[in-house]
Amino acid sequence: MEKVAIVQKMPEKVSLIHGAGGEMMQSLIGGVFATIKNNNAGGIGLEALDDGAAIPFGDKFIVLTTDNHVIKPIFFPGGDIGRLSISGTVNDLAMMGAKPIALTNGVVLPEGFPIEDLQKIVKSVDEALEEAGCALVTGDTKVLPREALDSIIINTSGIGITDNPIRDCGLKPGNKIIVTGTIGDHGIAIIAHREGFKFGSELKSDVAPIWKTVEAALAVGGITAMKDPTRGGVANVLNEMAKKSGVRIVIQEETLPFRQDVRAAADMLGLDPMEVANEGKAVIGVEADKADAVLEAVRKTKYGKDAVIIGSVEEGSGVIMKTRIGGQRFIEPPLGDPVPRVC
Amino acid sequence: MEKVAIVQKMPEKVSLIHGAGGEMMQSLIGGVFATIKNNNAGGIGLEALDDGAAIPFGDKFIVLTTDNHVIKPIFFPGGDIGRLSISGTVNDLAMMGAKPIALTNGVVLPEGFPIEDLQKIVKSVDEALEEAGCALVTGDTKVLPREALDSIIINTSGIGITDNPIRDCGLKPGNKIIVTGTIGDHGIAIIAHREGFKFGSELKSDVAPIWKTVEAALAVGGITAMKDPTRGGVANVLNEMAKKSGVRIVIQEETLPFRQDVRAAADMLGLDPMEVANEGKAVIGVEADKADAVLEAVRKTKYGKDAVIIGSVEEGSGVIMKTRIGGQRFIEPPLGDPVPRVC
Numbered sequence: 054m055e056k057v058a059i060v061q062k063m064p065e066k067v068s069l070i071h072g073a074g075g076e077m078m079q080s081l082i083g084g085v086f087a088t089i090k091n092n093n094a095g096g097i098g099l100e101a102l103d104d105g106a107a108i109p110f111g112d113k114f115i116v117l118t119t120d121n122h123v124i125k126p127i128f129f130p131g132g133d134i135g136r137l138s139i140s141g142t143v144n145d146l147a148m149m150g151a152k153p154i155a156l157t158n159g160v161v162l163p164e165g166f167p168i169e170d171l172q173k174i175v176k177s178v179d180e181a182l183e184e185a186g187c188a189l190v191t192g193d194t195k196v197l198p199r200e201a202l203d204s205i206i207i208n209t210s211g212i213g214i215t216d217n218p219i220r221d222c223g224l225k226p227g228n229k230i231i232v233t234g235t236i237g238d239h240g241i242a243i244i245a246h247r248e249g250f251k252f253g254s255e256l257k258s259d260v261a262p263i264w265k266t267v268e269a270a271l272a273v274g275g276i277t278a279m280k281d282p283t284r285g286g287v288a289n290v291l292n293e294m295a296k297k298s299g300v301r302i303v304i305q306e307e308t309l310p311f312r313q314d315v316r317a318a319a320d321m322l323g324l325d326p327m328e329v330a331n332e333g334k335a336v337i338g339v340e341a342d343k344a345d346a347v348l349e350a351v352r353k354t355k356y357g358k359d360a361v362i363i364g365s366v367e368e369g370s371g372v373i374m375k376t377r378i379g380g381q382r383f384i385e386p387p388l389g390d391p392v393p394r395v396c
Numbered sequence: 397m398e399k400v401a402i403v404q405k406m407p408e409k410v411s412l413i414h415g416a417g418g419e420m421m422q423s424l425i426g427g428v429f430a431t432i433k434n435n436n437a438g439g440i441g442l443e444a445l446d447d448g449a450a451i452p453f454g455d456k457f458i459v460l461t462t463d464n465h466v467i468k469p470i471f472f473p474g475g476d477i478g479r480l481s482i483s484g485t486v487n488d489l490a491m492m493g494a495k496p497i498a499l500t501n502g503v504v505l506p507e508g509f510p511i512e513d514l515q516k517i518v519k520s521v522d523e524a525l526e527e528a529g530c531a532l533v534t535g536d537t538k539v540l541p542r543e544a545l546d547s548i549i550i551n552t553s554g555i556g557i558t559d560n561p562i563r564d565c566g567l568k569p570g571n572k573i574i575v576t577g578t579i580g581d582h583g584i585a586i587i588a589h590r591e592g593f594k595f596g597s598e599l600k601s602d603v604a605p606i607w608k609t610v611e612a613a614l615a616v617g618g619i620t621a622m623k624d625p626t627r628g629g630v631a632n633v634l635n636e637m638a639k640k641s642g643v644r645i646v647i648q649e650e651t652l653p654f655r656q657d658v659r660a661a662a663d664m665l666g667l668d669p670m671e672v673a674n675e676g677k678a679v680i681g682v683e684a685d686k687a688d689a690v691l692e693a694v695r696k697t698k699y700g701k702d703a704v705i706i707g708s709v710e711e712g713s714g715v716i717m718k719t720r721i722g723g724q725r726f727i728e729p730p731l732g733d734p735v736p737r738v739c
């Protein structure tokens with residue numbers, strides 16, 4: 054199967070799913086961008102396709118990461134594109150085990166964009182920076198004609214520092230898998246809001262910079278792998294982590310933490326909350342004897358209260374879910390996140 | 397005059413000129429983005445509004461910079477958006493005195509974008525990396541619906557290392573001003589190509605990563621300030637450097653290096669080549685007694701052959717041009733670059 058995917062001819066044109074964070078995006082990145090030969094500055098480079106790169110510097114590593122944010126709408130329940138852009142980049146640094154230090158702000162605006170909206174976005178950028186304990190130190194501003202671009206795009210790149218980068222490929226049989234909170238909140242909140250659905254309680258994005266939650270986990274030790282379940286959701290990152298680590302992940306359905314209203318909305322929308330983006334969560338692999346201590350440390354933090362152990366790592370391949378009723382089934386990686394423009 | 401600009405009310409909506417690199421853009425950045433309080437990670441931060449930020453790390457500085465590239469057309473005489481994106485970021489690192497180390501590749505694509513074009517762009521990205529001696533280590537890919545975006549946008553952020561950051565505000569009376577080559581090539585080539593103008597020789601962009609030229613200058617010593625004359629051109633950066641340094645710059649018209657065909661095309665188009673973007677040039681301030689040695693060193697490099705001393709620094713303010721016929725006039729900073737989507 055995999056061989057077929059690799060020899061598969063590239064399509065002639067880019068389609069929406071090439072930007073949706075699943076297997077189709079991975080094939081575009083692998084087939085086009087990952088062909089770049091100047092791909093490593095020492096340490097962990099583009100070849101690793103991890104949450105960021107890590108460059109040795111003295112006895113430490115500088116982690117570098119980048120994300121474009123094209124979410125629609127730009128103001129949504131629980132946050133806005135400003136909070137999202139800082140959180141997304143802080144979280145990718147955190148996933149590499151790095152304390153976030155300095156971020157960039159690459160803004161592309163359509164002509165006619167309201168300055169008031171820009172000011173609101175900048176305010177929430179500043180609040181998220183404050184929360185994450187890092188700074189925005191440089192930026193760029195371009196403006197395109199109205200007919201060339203429909204809404205603001207923000208690229209946020211960033212650097213962080215670590216003694217020891219955490220990979221997404223370090224899972225070992227016997228490890229436990231922790232998820233730091235409820236699954237699917239961001240993706241389901243965005244699509245429900247966009248479709249104008251009304252539910253009992255208002256669904257909210259979980260968008261948050263979670264460095265402090267991750268820092269608490271790292272302080273305990275025993276962390277073997279981390280990844281933030283953004284586009285493609287938990288289903289996608291579990292598959293990526295299992296594949297890159299050369300292991301099987303087995304999760305227990307009854308442990309999976311979902312908000313009641315997220316599950317209800319997902320059902321109505323015909324979506325699987327495991328396949329949609331989270332913007333304030335981490336999936337963490339941890340040595341078995343440290344798992345309870347990491348869980349406890351994470352739960353003491355603001356964004357880790359609902360953390361649970363959802364499964365463990367075995368020899369083999371793929372991601373298997375043991376269902377509530379005693380069966381088991383593969384959790385497949387999505388071809389792409391079902392929610393367009395989710396981040 | 398300046399006071400008026402500062403108390404000026406922000407307009408209600410963003411207009412094209414807010415992205416055009418001159419005084420209007422500076423007022424948007426100053427009034428909106430520069431209000432961010434979490435703006436400094438130690439060293440030189442957002443408050444400096446320099447080509448990048450510089451963060452102390454051990455006994456060195458990490459320089460961080462970012463640029464979005466929205467140029468139209470994406471393939472143009474002398475280069476393409478791939479070469480431009482690497483060069484732009486390498487050059488901002490170089491302007492801070494930093495050796496470029498690692499870059500990011502944040503790509504936003506419109507649905508339907510030809511994969512073949514993407515492959516061409518990636519190839520020229522790789523060639524520019526090779527030339528600059530650095531690596532592309534991480535990226536991001538988003539795809540927008542056809543009606544939401546007209547063409548590819550690339551954000552390139554990057555880090556570099558220096559013992560000693562060079563500011564844009566370090567000019568001192570007595571310094572000489574060097575420009576590393578001919579002025580206005582990029583902007584005039586883009587607009588001429590776009591308008592379908594034909595000239596005797598084909599006008600070509602100067603787009604190039606000029607770290608090696610800058611490295612040669614730094615090796616001589618005595619560099620007090622640097623800036624790359626991108627949007628808004630040499631007229632804009634001379635004014636910014638003079639203002640930020642609290643000095644006057646006096647340049648000699650007859651020393652200004654223009655390609656014959658650039659000057660002819662600019663005349664026909666009614667544009668001032670001093671106000672349009674260059675993408676492979678630096679304006680360098682240097683102590684007088686080192687100026688000849690720096691010039692000689694720069695001229696030995698691939699992208700510095702046409703370097704000249706164009707003037708010197710005095711006490712006072714503003715930028716003055718001594719004309720060929722013995723007069724003198726202020727060179728005003730442009731409100732914005734006259735060429736839209738030039739980079």
Ligand SMILES: Nc1ncnc2c1ncn2[C@@H]1O[C@H](COP(=O)(O)OP(=O)(O)OP(=O)(O)O)[C@@H](O)[C@H]1O
Pocket residue numbers: 074082086087099101102103104105119120141145283284501502503533534535536537
């Ligand atoms: N245009 C690109 N050029 C180079 N590398 C890329 C590009 N797009 C993505 N990558 C690399 O592919 C990998 C996966 O990227 P992806 O954007 O999915 O990661 P992420 O930022 O962790 O997820 P998300 O963007 O959903 O937050 C990363 O290692 C990234 O550096």
Ligand SMILES: Nc1ncnc2c1ncn2[C@@H]1O[C@H](COP(=O)(O)OP(=O)(O)OP(=O)(O)O)[C@@H](O)[C@H]1O
Pocket residue numbers: 158159160190191192193194417425429430442444445446447448462463484488626627
């Ligand atoms: N959206 C933004 N947010 C924060 N800072 C910004 C933003 N846009 C620009 N800046 C800052 O304003 C200053 C001027 O930016 P500008 O983009 O003109 O610099 P440059 O990259 O050297 O020029 P060019 O983009 O033409 O190559 C820089 O210090 C930059 O960090």
Ligand SMILES: [Mg+2]
Pocket residue numbers: 104144145148280281283
């Ligand atoms: Mg990630």
Ligand SMILES: [Mg+2]
Pocket residue numbers: 120141142145283
């Ligand atoms: Mg990310």
Ligand SMILES: [Mg+2]
Pocket residue numbers: 192193194462463464
């Ligand atoms: Mg810029």
Ligand SMILES: [Mg+2]
Pocket residue numbers: 447487488491623624626
């Ligand atoms: Mg610059």
Ligand SMILES: [Mg+2]
Pocket residue numbers: 462463484485488626
């Ligand atoms: Mg620049």
Ligand SMILES: [Mg+2]
Pocket residue numbers: 119120121535536537
């Ligand atoms: Mg990404």
